[in-house]
Amino acid sequence: MDIRSLQVFLSVADTLNFSRSSEQLHLSVSAVSRSVQRLEEAVGRTLLERDKRSVRLTPAGRDFRNYARRAVDDWLQIRRQLAGGAQLAGEVSLYCSVTATYSILAPVLEAFRASQPGVEIQLHTGDPADGIDKLLSGQHDVAVTGRPPTLNPRLSYLQLQESPMLFCMPAADCAVRRLVLEGDSSSPDFDWERLPFIVPERGATRDMLDDWFAATGLHPRIYAQVAGHEAIVAMVGLGLGIGIAPELVVRASGLGERVSPVPVWQPLPALGIGLCAPRKTLADPLVRAFWDVAANTLPRAV
Template sequence: MDYKDLQVFISIAAQQNLGRASQQLHASPSTLSRRLARMEQEAGAILFKRDAQPLVLTPAGELFRQHAEQTLAAWDALRAAVNTEVSDMTGSITLYCSVTASYSFLADLLTRFRERYPKVDLRIHTGDAAESIPRVESGDADVVIAARPEQLSSGLTFKTITPSPLLFIAPRSLGTVPQITQAEIDWSTVPMVLSESGLARTRVNHWFDARGVKPHIYAQVSGNEAIVSMVALGVGVGVVPELVLHNSPMASRVRILNVQPELEPFAVGLCAQSQRLQEPLLQALWQTATR
């Protein structure tokens, strides 16, 4: 259990409603519900009475709330003690990322950055993950959160934050796509829902090419989040990064397929033009991500 889990718990306890807490935390109610279930499993007790509206803490939940508040207060005191220097640096940074990246990385990164550089104006743009690298190459964004492409331009520098496996996903009810219930799947007959472009599409194409298979593409969409939604509707099999699936409100309506060999995982991180990394603002953001 980490500090983010404790912050999520405190918000749910304060709002007494998953919907309101989801708005405050910029995460879907289903994502918060899964995190709460994981906390209850780790704590070994039910923390909220689910049959009550508004949500009510159980006796164990009240003890957990006290623990969470004390732990977070101690953590804030520690951070204040070791980060006494606040910079007077001013200016602005334009950062581009997908919606999923904003859920997974942005809040933590920007919280730490704002603590150190409160006078810097952060301009955040979100959109299709496939547009991330082109945006930083064109200068439309100073820095992006993206998956490292297979061939990184010599003019760019990439800093990995975390890996993310690339997964085949299918509807929860496998009967809606009977082709994948066979012992030996004929992938040429499986309806596929794939991204129009980007790294995931490139790796899926390589996977099929290596097997001499021409995929049956049912739909092509812009954005990985839409793939999860379409697969949940039962139209076919999709391929998405694990981070996308983890943050999707439709995650409970799909299942991960054990497909071998596995697709090469993504390396997700920051990317910027190399010649600009000596600029004070970009250097400050880069160092914040390192810490």
Template sequence: MDTKSLKLFISLCDSLHFGRASEACHISPSALTRTIKQLEESLGVQLFERDNRTVSLTKEGERFQEYAREALIQWDVVRNSLLEGAQELQGEISVYCSVTASYSFLYDILSEFRQLHPKIEIKLHTGDAENAIPRVLAGDEDITIAARPDSMPASLDFKHIASSPLVFIAPKLNSELDQLLAGPMNWAEIPMILSEEGVSRKRIDRWFKQHNVKPLIYAQVAGNEAIVSMVSLGFGVGVVPKIVLDNSPLSGRVRILPVEPQLKDYDVGLFALKKKLQSPLIDAFWSQIR
């Protein structure tokens, strides 16, 4: 069964850029254009709106995207069930996580997985941890490693890997900031460096609200690593998972503040769409986590 056209279509859906999609799929832009045109002709509808600058999905394209993703999942299920007992599992799995998660958890996971399933190809994408769950929900990734939110969509499954405290950090050397932190903390005067969004931002916002404090926000950044960097430079106080701090090359330039009450720990684990766990490949990856 030829699923190549569906995979090319999905790649273009993900990037909305013919150049990037063709590069990711190792074909020429003209070949990708021909494939999409053939799909549109066979379906009798236009899947993409495109001009010299932008590419976007039509309503018909969005509906076909749902079908294409589901069809590829079901094809993996059927193919591997037919091969079960005769050959090793083979195919590819896309995994997304932050850089910190990649060397904190992924190395050990993949080391074991590669020994058990050498013919399964892993496509690893790294980026901001706050994008992890949305990418899985959108179908852009099969599995991700991230912190469990306080409320989780019913379509997702979660498997715990580790816990990490969420800590307040300050620069080791900053005389001006040290004066603000010396006595009872007046949070309205302490410059804060916080995540733009995500689990940690929601928890610190709730923490400030419970203490009837309007914080002085110096900067809002994407990524916990950027918070550690800005705090180490003396710009203010930040809030990060301790596991990020432990793995940061700048950990020696910051200190953890003994703030009470403590914030709720990060519950770190794997996320995947429940329907994708029907795939023997994804289930194999999922099941090895004990």
């Protein structure tokens, strides 16, 4: 059994969902299933009980999960030892959104390539809301994420930028825009419940929006729950509802002319954006080198 197989098992053990793990790992569901089956054959015990509705760890699976975590940690430790005293070489697995790739990381990647030519960055893109789960399951070394309201004690966070959060409506004349403009959205008495909302499926900005709904006593009419702010901006631009997105994403999306900001009486807090990594992974010289380059390249938000 190899480290990658153990990482696949740890992902399923954390998500208890083969489909979600396949998305996180960029593998097919059948490939994830085969990897787990091979582990079960090697161990000689059933590790996961699965039926059409659920996946559960067996007692043997819980014991094996502890072993798998130790094995992955030991592998990271030996990689650190072998790298000590030598020119850094190897790879760092980095997870981020498409927007973050060119809006935030471009100068960091350029500086890192110049300072560490022997280290390759394996870049994986997706919804930043998945970044924390991917780190905790051992799939990636570093992720670009929104600042979590509560940081898992197993993780470290380095803030790089801060972006205002915008409420957006369609810029073109349509039913949704007319509903917004019928009243004064900056007034505490504005009737938000008439409007269809396009909201993030999960993540730091969904938590932020749910807190805003609770604080304003609003019971929103949810039109759609979407993975990724780029998709929210696109759907708002099509006239399907109003949504929220970091100003950074609106500017970088290429769709900024299709949406207009909606003034609100109680604005959302700004979104901190930064690097996140498991504390143990930061002891790896390769990961620490990337972390330090990022800290010294961008003017960080406080």
